[in-house]
Amino acid sequence: xxxxxxxxxxxxxxxxxxxxxxxxxxxxxxxxxxxxxxxxxxxxxxxxxxxxxxxxxxxxxxxxxxxxxxxxxxxxxxxxxxxxxxxxxxxxxxxxxxxxxxxxxxxxxxxxxxxxxxxxxxxxxxxxxxxxxxxxxxxxxxxxxxxxxxxxxxxxxxxxxxxxxxxxxxxxxxxxxxxxxxxxxxxxxxxxxxxxxxxxxxxxxxxxxxxxxxxxxxxxxxxxxxxxxxxxxxxxxxxxxxxxxxxxxxxxxxxxxxxxxxxxxxxxxxxxxxxxxxxxxxxxxxxxxxxxxxxxxxxxxxxxxxxxxxxxxxxxxxxxxxxxxxxxxxxxxx
Amino acid sequence: xxxxxxxxxxxxxxxxxxxxxxxxxxxxxxxxxxxxxxxxxxxxxxxxxxxxxxxxxxxxxxxxxxxxxxxxxxxxxxxxxxxxxxxxxxxxxxxxxxxxxxxxxxxxxxxxxxxxxxxxxxxxxxxxxxxxxxxxxxxxxxxxxxxxxxxxxxxxxxxxxxxxxxxxxxxxxxxxxxxxxxxxxxxxxxxxxxxxxxxxxxxxxxxxxxxxxxxxxxxxxxxxxxxxxxxxxxxxxxxxxxxxxxxxxxxxxxxxxxxxxxxxxxxxxxxxxxxxxxxxxxxxxxxxxxxxxxxxxxxxxxxxxxxxxxxxxxxxxxxxxx
Numbered sequence: 001x002x003x004x005x006x007x008x009x010x011x012x013x014x015x016x017x018x019x020x021x022x023x024x025x026x027x028x029x030x031x032x033x034x035x036x037x038x039x040x041x042x043x044x045x046x047x048x049x050x051x052x053x054x055x056x057x058x059x060x061x062x063x064x065x066x067x068x069x070x071x072x073x074x075x076x077x078x079x080x081x082x083x084x085x086x087x088x089x090x091x092x093x094x095x096x097x098x099x100x101x102x103x104x105x106x107x108x109x110x111x112x113x114x115x116x117x118x119x120x121x122x123x124x125x126x127x128x129x130x131x132x133x134x135x136x137x138x139x140x141x142x143x144x145x146x147x148x149x150x151x152x153x154x155x156x157x158x159x160x161x162x163x164x165x166x167x168x169x170x171x172x173x174x175x176x177x178x179x180x181x182x183x184x185x186x187x188x189x190x191x192x193x194x195x196x197x198x199x200x201x202x203x204x205x206x207x208x209x210x211x212x213x214x215x216x217x218x219x220x221x222x223x224x225x226x227x228x229x230x231x232x233x234x235x236x237x238x239x240x241x242x243x244x245x246x247x248x249x250x251x252x253x254x255x256x257x258x259x260x261x262x263x264x265x266x267x268x269x270x271x272x273x274x275x276x277x278x279x280x281x282x283x284x285x286x287x288x289x290x291x292x293x294x295x296x297x298x299x300x301x302x303x304x305x306x307x308x309x310x311x312x313x314x315x316x317x318x319x320x321x322x323x324x325x326x327x328x329x330x331x332x333x334x
Numbered sequence: 335x336x337x338x339x340x341x342x343x344x345x346x347x348x349x350x351x352x353x354x355x356x357x358x359x360x361x362x363x364x365x366x367x368x369x370x371x372x373x374x375x376x377x378x379x380x381x382x383x384x385x386x387x388x389x390x391x392x393x394x395x396x397x398x399x400x401x402x403x404x405x406x407x408x409x410x411x412x413x414x415x416x417x418x419x420x421x422x423x424x425x426x427x428x429x430x431x432x433x434x435x436x437x438x439x440x441x442x443x444x445x446x447x448x449x450x451x452x453x454x455x456x457x458x459x460x461x462x463x464x465x466x467x468x469x470x471x472x473x474x475x476x477x478x479x480x481x482x483x484x485x486x487x488x489x490x491x492x493x494x495x496x497x498x499x500x501x502x503x504x505x506x507x508x509x510x511x512x513x514x515x516x517x518x519x520x521x522x523x524x525x526x527x528x529x530x531x532x533x534x535x536x537x538x539x540x541x542x543x544x545x546x547x548x549x550x551x552x553x554x555x556x557x558x559x560x561x562x563x564x565x566x567x568x569x570x571x572x573x574x575x576x577x578x579x580x581x582x583x584x585x586x587x588x589x590x591x592x593x594x595x596x597x598x599x600x601x602x603x604x605x606x607x608x609x610x611x612x613x614x615x616x617x618x619x620x621x622x623x624x625x626x627x628x629x630x631x632x633x634x635x636x637x638x639x640x641x642x643x644x645x646x647x648x649x650x651x652x653x654x655x656x
Contacts, residue, residue, distance in 0.1 A: 008648075009628070012628040012648055013627065013628070016606060016607070016626040016627040016628065019607075019626050020586075020627075024565075024583075024584055024626075025584065028542065028564060028565060028584045031523050031542050033523065033524040033542040033565065033583075033584075034482055034501050034524045034541075034542070036541075036583075037649075040649070041376065106459060106460055106461070109459075109460060110461060110462060110478075113439045113440070113457075113460060113462065113476070114476060118420045118437055118438075118439050119420060121398075121420070130435075133378075133395035202398070202418075202419075202420070203398060205378050205395060205398060206376060206377055206378050206399070207377045207378045207379060207395050209377070
C-alpha cells in the first residue's frame with residue numbers, strides 16, 4: 001500500500017510540475033486558460049501512458065527475448081507499431097479525437113439534459129455498490145470489456161469496418177507494441193462507441209488509475225511475441241499471448257470473412273468468448289497476419305500505413321456502391 | 335527447458351503483480367473526523383484533515399468528479415456537487431454521514447441566494463445553468479449559458495445571480511424569479527471567481543489575465559480593474575470582513591485586498607495552483623487547495639508563511655473548514 005501511495009504521489013507531483021512550469025504559462029500567454037483543467041488531465045494521461053509503456057516493455061520484452069514465437073531480421077514493421085503505441089498512449093491521437101468529438105458529445109448530452117434525460121450510474125440500479133467503489137469500478141471494467149468484445153465482433157463482421165480493422169491484423173510481426181496499431185478513424189469509432197455507453201451507464205469511478213494500468217498491461221501482454229499459454233486457469237481469467245495469437249492467426253482473419261472462422265475476440269476477459277461461443281481451444285502458435293494482404297504497405301511507416309487505411313476504406317465503400325472490387329483485391333501484390 | 339521454467343516464473347510474477355495491484359487498491363473503510371473537508375476532483379474522493387495535527391485522517395470515495403461544496407443555509411448539512419456523477423450529495427455535518435443523494439445534471443459550481451430561496455448550479459461542460467427552489471431542490475429553470483458557465487455571486491437582494499462565462503470572457507446576470515438573462519457583458523479573458531460586495535457591485539477574477547474587474551450591477555459596465563496577479567481565480571472574504579483574498583493560479587500567490595477600498599495590501603506565496611480557500615475556525619489560518627500538486631497549503635494569516643503543506647488526493651478543488 002505504501003509503495004502504491006508513493007508511486008501515485010510521484011506521478012501527481014510530476015504531472016503538477018510539468019503542468020505548472022511548462023503548460024500553464026503557455027496557456028496563459030495564448031489566452032486559453034479555460035482549457036487548463038483539460039490540459040492538466042492530459043498531462044496525467046501522458047504520464048500514465050508513459051508508465052504503461054515502460055512497464056509493458058520491462059515486463060514483456062524479456063519474455064519476447066527468452067521465448068519468442070517468431071524471430072525476424074528486419075524489424076521495421078515492429079518500429080511502426082512502436083510509433084503507434086507512442087502517439088496513442090502518450091495522448092497525441094486521443095487529444096485530436098477529444099478536440100473533434102467533445103463539442104459533438106457535449107451538444108448531444110446537453111440536448112438530452114434539456115429533455116430531462118440524465119445518464120444513470122450502475123449505483124442507481126444497485127445501491128449497494130455505493131459502499132463498494134472498487135467493486136463498482138471492476139463492474140464498469142467488466143461491462144466496458146463486454147462492449148469492447150462486441151465492438152471487436154463488429155470490426156470483423158461489418159465489411160467497411162474490417163477495412164479499417166484489417167490494419168491492426170495485417171501485422172505479421174506481432175509484438176507487445178501491436179495493441180495500438182489501429183487506424184485513427186477506427187479510434188474515432190471506438191470513442192463514439194464508449195461515449196454512447198457512457199450515456200447509458202455513466203462513467204467509471206476515477207479512483208483507481210493504477211488498476212487501469214494493470215488492465216492496459218493485459219492488452220499489451222496479449223499481443224506479446226512469446227510462447228506463453230496461461231494454462232487452464234489463467235486462460236479463463238485473462239487474455240494471454242497464446243489465446244490472442246489464435247485470434248490473429250493468418251488463417252482466421254482472411255477475407256471473405258467466413259464468420260464461423262473468427263475466434264477469441266475477447267480483449268481482457270475470455271469469458272465473453274465462452275458465453276458467445278467464439279472460444280477456440282488450441283495449443284497452436286500460428287503465424288499472424290491477413291493472408292491476402294501482402295506487399296510493402298503492411299510494412300510501411302505510420303503515415304503510409306494510415307493512408308493505406310483510407311485507401312482500403314475507400315475501396316471497400318466503392319465495392320459496396322457496386323463500382324469496384326473490395327480492398328483486398330485492389331491491394332498491391334508483392 | 336530452462337527457458338520454459340524461467341518464462342513460467344515471469345508469467346506468474348506478472349500475474350501476482352497484477353493481482354497485487356488490484357488488491358492493494360481496495361480502499362480502506364469509511365472514517366470521518368470533524369476537521370477540514372477537501373474534494374479531490376480527479377480521483378472522486380473526499381479527504382478529511384484533522385485541523386489540529388494537519389494530517390489526512392481519511393480519504394473516501396464519494397462520487398464522480400466532486401468539485402465544489404458548501405453548507406446549506408441552516409448550516410446543518412454540506413452539499414457536494416458531483417459533476418460527472420450527476421448528483422448532489424448531502425452530508426450531515428454533525429456525523430459526517432451521507433444523508434441523501436439527489437439526481438442533478440452535471441453540477442459544477444453551486445450557490446444559495448442570500449435569502450436561501452434559490453439554489454443555483456452551473457454546468458461548465460454543458461453550457462447550462464440550473465435554477466432550483468432552495469427549499470426543496472425542485473428544478474425551476476434550466477437555461478443555456480454559452481460558454482463554460484463557472485463561478486457565481488448573488489445580488490444582496492437575492493433577485494439576481496451573476497455567473498462568469500469562462501469560454502466567452504463574459505459575465506451574465508440572470509433574474510432569478512423569471513429565469514431570464516438580464517444582461518451579458520464582456521469582462522476580460524477567462525473570468526472565473528465572482529464576488530458581490532455589500533454595495534452590490536460585482537468583482538470578477540479574470541483567470542486569463544492578472545487582474546480583477548469591478549462591474550456595475552445595473553448594466554454590467556466595468557467600473558475599474560485592479561491588478562492582483564497572473565491567473566486571478568477566486569475570492570474569499572475573511573469572517574471578520576477585514577480582508578478580501580484573491581487566489582492567483584498562474585502566479586502561485588494570494589493577494590490581500592482591503593474590502594472597502596479594494597487596495598492591494600499584501601501578497602502571500604501559495605504554490606501549486608491555488609484555487610479555493612477557507613479560514614480555520616480560530617481565524618488564524620488560510621487554507622488553500624493546491625490544484626496541480628495534490629495538496630493543501632495552510633498559511634498563517636498574520637505572517638503569510640506557509641505553515642504546512644498537506645498531501646491529499648488528485649486535483650483537490652473545493653474546501654470546507656469547520
